[in-house]
Amino acid sequence: MFNKEYESMEVKKLKELQLERLRWSLKHAYNNVAHYKNAFDKARFNPDKFSSLDDLKHVPFLMKQTMRDSYPYGLFAVPLEKVIRIHSSSGTTGNATVAGYTRNDIEVWAELIARSIVGAGGSEKDIVQDAYGYGLFTGGLGLHYGAEKLGATVIPVSAGNTERQLMLIKDFGTTILVCTPSYAVNMADYAEKKMPDYDFKKTKLKAGIFGAEPWTQSMRKEIENRMGIDAYDIYGLSEVMGPGVSCECSQKSGLHIFEDHFYVEVIDPETGEVLPEGEQGEIVYTSLTKEACPVIRYRSRDITRIYRDSCKCGRTMIKMEKVTGRSDDMLIIRGVNVFPMQIEAVLMEVEGTEPHYQIIVDRKGALDDVEIKVEVNEKIFTDQLGVLKGITERIEQRIRSVLGISAKITLVEPSTLQRSEGKAKRVIDKRNL
Amino acid sequence: MNVTQLSLFLENRPGHLLNALKVMADENINILTLTIAEVSDFGIVRMIVTKPQKAIEALRAHKFVCSPTDVLAIELDDKPGSLLRALEIFAKRNLNIEYMYAFTEKRGDKAVMIFKFSDIETAKKSLLEEGFNVIKKIDLIGE
Numbered sequence: 001m002f003n004k005e006y007e008s009m010e011v012k013k014l015k016e017l018q019l020e021r022l023r024w025s026l027k028h029a030y031n032n033v034a035h036y037k038n039a040f041d042k043a044r045f046n047p048d049k050f051s052s053l054d055d056l057k058h059v060p061f062l063m064k065q066t067m068r069d070s071y072p073y074g075l076f077a078v079p080l081e082k083v084i085r086i087h088s089s090s091g092t093t094g095n096a097t098v099a100g101y102t103r104n105d106i107e108v109w110a111e112l113i114a115r116s117i118v119g120a121g122g123s124e125k126d127i128v129q130d131a132y133g134y135g136l137f138t139g140g141l142g143l144h145y146g147a148e149k150l151g152a153t154v155i156p157v158s159a160g161n162t163e164r165q166l167m168l169i170k171d172f173g174t175t176i177l178v179c180t181p182s183y184a185v186n187m188a189d190y191a192e193k194k195m196p197d198y199d200f201k202k203t204k205l206k207a208g209i210f211g212a213e214p215w216t217q218s219m220r221k222e223i224e225n226r227m228g229i230d231a232y233d234i235y236g237l238s239e240v241m242g243p244g245v246s247c248e249c250s251q252k253s254g255l256h257i258f259e260d261h262f263y264v265e266v267i268d269p270e271t272g273e274v275l276p277e278g279e280q281g282e283i284v285y286t287s288l289t290k291e292a293c294p295v296i297r298y299r300s301r302d303i304t305r306i307y308r309d310s311c312k313c314g315r316t317m318i319k320m321e322k323v324t325g326r327s328d329d330m331l332i333i334r335g336v337n338v339f340p341m342q343i344e345a346v347l348m349e350v351e352g353t354e355p356h357y358q359i360i361v362d363r364k365g366a367l368d369d370v371e372i373k374v375e376v377n378e379k380i381f382t383d384q385l386g387v388l389k390g391i392t393e394r395i396e397q398r399i400r401s402v403l404g405i406s407a408k409i410t411l412v413e414p415s416t417l418q419r420s421e422g423k424a425k426r427v428i429d430k431r432n433l
Numbered sequence: 434m435n436v437t438q439l440s441l442f443l444e445n446r447p448g449h450l451l452n453a454l455k456v457m458a459d460e461n462i463n464i465l466t467l468t469i470a471e472v473s474d475f476g477i478v479r480m481i482v483t484k485p486q487k488a489i490e491a492l493r494a495h496k497f498v499c500s501p502t503d504v505l506a507i508e509l510d511d512k513p514g515s516l517l518r519a520l521e522i523f524a525k526r527n528l529n530i531e532y533m534y535a536f537t538e539k540r541g542d543k544a545v546m547i548f549k550f551s552d553i554e555t556a557k558k559s560l561l562e563e564g565f566n567v568i569k570k571i572d573l574i575g576e
């Protein structure tokens with residue numbers, strides 16, 4: 001553990017710490033951000049009288065839309081001279097959301113990333129290749145500062161130029177790769193196709209810390225097998241901090257949330273009601289120590305479950321399951337809730353199908369029509385038409401039985417679906433056009 | 434003796450076969466015969482070409498999915514009933530044909546058919562014993 005005192009703190013003490021920090025955070029937000037003052041007043045919530053963690057359920061949620069409407073600095077709780085860094089979401093689905101960090105915020109963030117790297121088996125002896133995008137996106141610089149804080153050697157290569165990434169892994173003796181999981185798959189593909197002599201097993205690469213987009217267990221297995229590494233999930237969102245809100249440990253069963261800095265609740269996304277621990281719903285974040293941009297009950301839209309177990313790694317911090325989807329990624333197809341991740345899991349399960357796919361939803365008459373385009377690769381290609389047809393039928397049948405929807409599977413030529421070195425575009429929903 | 438057939442995956446859409454053929458033309462590869470098996474939205478193009486390995490490398494470099502498949506080129510008399518007699522022998526020998534297609538050019542007075550057998554080695558052995566002329570790769574595509 002990077003910070004044993006906090007990471008393995010007795011749960012009772014941890015909750016006392018959370019309460020104390022939460023009281024500060026609520027007052028800080030109320031006193032310095034107009035939005036929180038108005039929202040708390042309207043809900044007749046007085047942060048001075050806050051006395052129990054349970055009381056948080058009376059506090060109004062912070063919605064993504066409010067963040068967008070506050071563009072750029074509307075939710076900052078400190079003057080800009082205290083802010084030493086700005087990050088921003090890509091804003092592909094509306095106005096970008098902006099996050100500011102004080103010097104202390106950056107310190108905390110770096111520590112949480114350092115904890116995450118240690119959770120993935122890293123130490124100051126490791127060479128960390130940071131292939132997340134550097135820039136406004138939180139991934140690149142977030143991991144960079146955390147790896148430095150740990151004292152590891154950082155290779156700040158940023159995303160892209162796959163051939164150079166592979167060369168650096170080999171030549172610089174990279175031991176830990178950090179990037180998006182889809183980019184890791186891209187790298188493995190590239191090595192296989194373009195660099196037939198490249199053997200991951202002959203490099204020093206031992207682990208990968210992958211995040212910034214949801215990924216499945218089967219994708220984990222694929223990356224682990226192809227790269228000969230252990231793959232760990234890191235989770236975070238720029239609205240709350242960036243990567244490092246939670247991270248997997250050696251057990252790879254659930255991500256420990258760094259509860260000394262974040263208080264989490266899981267709610268029913270329909271009613272907003274807080275669900276008991278262990279139930280699946282939307283996870284809601286409250287920052288406990290953030291100075292520049294405190295977030296109070298931020299609705300992440302990420303669907304997961306939180307639970308506390310006695311983890312063999314010794315950390316006492318509550319766990320969240322790998323995020324299985326986002327409430328706003330959720331497709332409602334003929335009345336059935338479908339997450340792209342579920343479709344991905346089916347594709348991975350059918351042998352040899354790599355997750356290069358795109359889901360296209362359209363409306364034919366009154367009915368939703370789903371087509372899933374899957375790229376053919378050398379592994380599944382066969383000279384026998386019947387076998388290829390059989391693969392599409394098997395996927396269709398599995399999707400029907402697992403998800404309860406019927407979808408048409410279309411095999412397409414390789415590299416025809418949009419690729420990305422950042423986040424993958426998996427869904428095209430034509431119904432609203 | 435096995436002939437290397439090139440099998441290529443293509444979407445069943447305008448221009449896609451054209452793109453593949455352009456890649457081969459640019460590499461100066463000659464197509465000796467070609468057949469397409471298709472379902473509604475994709476197909477497999479099967480070709481006998483002059484430089485199969487080079488063709489595969491060029492197509493892969495252009496992001497096509499393709500693979501080499503071993504087939505047999507068998508000489509038959511170009512007369513009524515000769516294919517029938519060949520198939521009778523295949524049946525007797527319990528050889529399963531996955532697919533077959535004809536060669537465009539005649540060799541003298543003989544026709545050439547391409548056969549993809551489930552078990553190529555057994556098929557070859559049986560056919561030679563039955564006195565078929567299984568054409569050597571070099572006689573068919575050169576090099």
